[in-house]
Amino acid sequence: MLQRLLSDNFIPSADAGVGALAVSGLSVAYHQRLVLRDVTWTAPAQGLVAVVGPNGAGKSTFLKAVLGLVPALTGTIEVYGRPLRRQRALIGYVPQRESVDWDFPVSALDVVTMGRYGLIGWGRRITGKHKAAAMQALDRVGMADFAHRQIGQLSGGQQQRVFLARALAQEARLYFMDEPLAGVDAATEQTILAVLRELDAEGRTVICVHHDLQTVAETFDHVLMLNGALVAAGPVREALTEENLRRAYGQRASGLLLGPR
Amino acid sequence: MDMVGHNTLVVLLGATALGMAAGMVGCFMVLRRRALVSDALSHATLPGIVAAFLTGMALGVEGRSLPLLLTGAAISGAIAVATIQAIKRWTRLTEDAAIGAVLSVFFGAGVVLLSVVQELPAANAAGLKGFIFGQTAAMRTGEAFGLGALALLAAAMVWLFFKEFRLLAFDEGFARAAGWPTGRIDLALMALVTLVTVVGLQTVGLVLIIALLITPAATARFWTDDLSRMLIIAGCVGAVSGGFGAVLSARFADLPAGAVIVLVATSLFFISLIIAPSRGLLGRSLRRARLRRALLAGELGG
Numbered sequence: 001m002l003q004r005l006l007s008d009n010f011i012p013s014a015d016a017g018v019g020a021l022a023v024s025g026l027s028v029a030y031h032q033r034l035v036l037r038d039v040t041w042t043a044p045a046q047g048l049v050a051v052v053g054p055n056g057a058g059k060s061t062f063l064k065a066v067l068g069l070v071p072a073l074t075g076t077i078e079v080y081g082r083p084l085r086r087q088r089a090l091i092g093y094v095p096q097r098e099s100v101d102w103d104f105p106v107s108a109l110d111v112v113t114m115g116r117y118g119l120i121g122w123g124r125r126i127t128g129k130h131k132a133a134a135m136q137a138l139d140r141v142g143m144a145d146f147a148h149r150q151i152g153q154l155s156g157g158q159q160q161r162v163f164l165a166r167a168l169a170q171e172a173r174l175y176f177m178d179e180p181l182a183g184v185d186a187a188t189e190q191t192i193l194a195v196l197r198e199l200d201a202e203g204r205t206v207i208c209v210h211h212d213l214q215t216v217a218e219t220f221d222h223v224l225m226l227n228g229a230l231v232a233a234g235p236v237r238e239a240l241t242e243e244n245l246r247r248a249y250g251q252r253a254s255g256l257l258l259g260p261r
Numbered sequence: 262m263d264m265v266g267h268n269t270l271v272v273l274l275g276a277t278a279l280g281m282a283a284g285m286v287g288c289f290m291v292l293r294r295r296a297l298v299s300d301a302l303s304h305a306t307l308p309g310i311v312a313a314f315l316t317g318m319a320l321g322v323e324g325r326s327l328p329l330l331l332t333g334a335a336i337s338g339a340i341a342v343a344t345i346q347a348i349k350r351w352t353r354l355t356e357d358a359a360i361g362a363v364l365s366v367f368f369g370a371g372v373v374l375l376s377v378v379q380e381l382p383a384a385n386a387a388g389l390k391g392f393i394f395g396q397t398a399a400m401r402t403g404e405a406f407g408l409g410a411l412a413l414l415a416a417a418m419v420w421l422f423f424k425e426f427r428l429l430a431f432d433e434g435f436a437r438a439a440g441w442p443t444g445r446i447d448l449a450l451m452a453l454v455t456l457v458t459v460v461g462l463q464t465v466g467l468v469l470i471i472a473l474l475i476t477p478a479a480t481a482r483f484w485t486d487d488l489s490r491m492l493i494i495a496g497c498v499g500a501v502s503g504g505f506g507a508v509l510s511a512r513f514a515d516l517p518a519g520a521v522i523v524l525v526a527t528s529l530f531f532i533s534l535i536i537a538p539s540r541g542l543l544g545r546s547l548r549r550a551r552l553r554r555a556l557l558a559g560e561l562g563g
Binding site: 031064067068069085088089091093095099100101104105106107110111114117118120122123124125126150152166170176 | 292353421422424425427428430431432434435437438439440441482485486487488491
């Protein structure tokens with residue numbers, strides 16, 4: 001980890017034309033089944049990107065393969081023009097809420113402080129400075145009053161906000177979020193969307209697996225549409241078309257965008 | 262102190278240190294749901310112990326040399342854990358099937374080797390059986406001292422890497438995404454479990470060491486929702502069990518230390534299960550009763 005702290009994490013200036021994330025020829029298989037085939041895509045240097053597609057399209061798998069959490073069959077991943085493993089300190093991650101045991105004996109503040117561990121380093125104690133930063137992140141998602149609650153006593157939406165706060169505490173440049181809006185209450189949804197806009201305004205990139213096509217256009221700038229392979233990618237207006245949706249979702253696509261909210 | 266000799270005192274302190282280390286390391290085993298892996302690990306030490314004994318005899322070293330036997334134990338235990346991981350990774354068998362297969366094969370091989378050793382004319386293999394259920398009476402002062410020091414080392418490592426172990430145990434995916442070498446942290450944790458297991462072989466025995474790893478941690482969970490406090494409580498429960506168990510077994514010469522230690526730990530577990538305020542059975546039903554009364558009295562706004 002010391003090595004990580006000293007590594008020259010490299011961020012080219014915005015006008016250098018280097019994307020935040022460059023994925024090239026990414027294929028993933030679970031056992032014998034190919035889940036993602038040959039995805040090549042470059043994320044914009046800034047903005048909010050929604051990864052959309054039907055159930056089983058490989059959206060979550062795409063995120064996990066990019067982060068190296070599931071092994072890729074083929075492909076290379078670059079972050080700001082350099083191999084991902086050298087740029088880990090620039091990455092923040094919000095996993096799916098179901099991925100952890102919420103009965104674990106930690107408080108909300110403990111979980112958010114985990115976002116600081118990379119900045120603290122191997123075998124070192126957690127100092128007040130890092131606790132304060134974690135507290136600030138909790139405050140940003142409206143959870144400061146719940147800092148000392150055991151995480152199992154929080155509602156689903158509150159747990160999701162704790163996960164978001166942990167990612168904020170990482171102070172990353174490029175964020176990956178796996179369905180942060182899935183099954184949350186309206187207040188949490190508003191909070192999370194507000195934080196996403198703040199991150200965008202601060203010049204960060206957020207790549208977000210998202211299931212609700214209705215809200216894509218109002219929140220996100222870019223779309224990456226998957227269905228076992230890349231279907232379409234680009235600015236929302238250009239990529240989120242009826243024709244592309246039909247290619248990704250099949251006939252079920254009709255009315256996906258226009259249906260009642 | 263006249264009834265407790267110098268040797269007994271060292272054994273007692275060694276058992277206390279062992280209990281503390283086992284309680285602390287065991288917390289992470291319980292939280293990572295690895296309890297059964299450590300059971301397989303401890304059972305798998307038997308063939309290593311006997312093989313080390315045979316190797317010692319063949320090389321003309323004193324066969325009962327404790328460091329040699331424990332090295333053999335650590336090696337075969339580590340091979341067993343690696344085998345479980347390999348089965349899980351390369352086949353579609355689940356972890357519990359892998360654990361069951363590995364545990365029984367290794368333990369069976371150990372029992373067969375042990376009976377082979379007992380057939381040998383010159384072998385003094387009587388001490389080897391002590392590793393199965395533990396035997397503190399045979400322990401020398403120097404050995405007890407060394408084992409106690411190793412247990413303290415394990416406890417110190419848990420304290421030093423508390424942050425890393427907590428991160429790994431709570432959210433491995435997040436840790437990997439953030440660039441932590443989760444494989445190596447996991448390896449360090451398994452190394453500590455192996456160390457505690459091997460240290461505990463002589464005192465508690467390979468059949469019951471699992472109880473000293475798991476029971477204090479499970480007991481501590483009743484009392485707190487905070488991992489650092491859970492480690493402290495589990496360390497204390499383990500230490501008390503180890504120390505008290507060693508004293509009882511020294512006072513009544515026929516009682517095997519391992520069994521007594523485990524029974525003390527289990528008593529503490531049951532007491533906690535009932536009286537622990539927030540997660541215990543008594544506290545829970547009291548709170549429900551109070552809630553019901555309040556509801557019936559109309560004190561809760563509707």
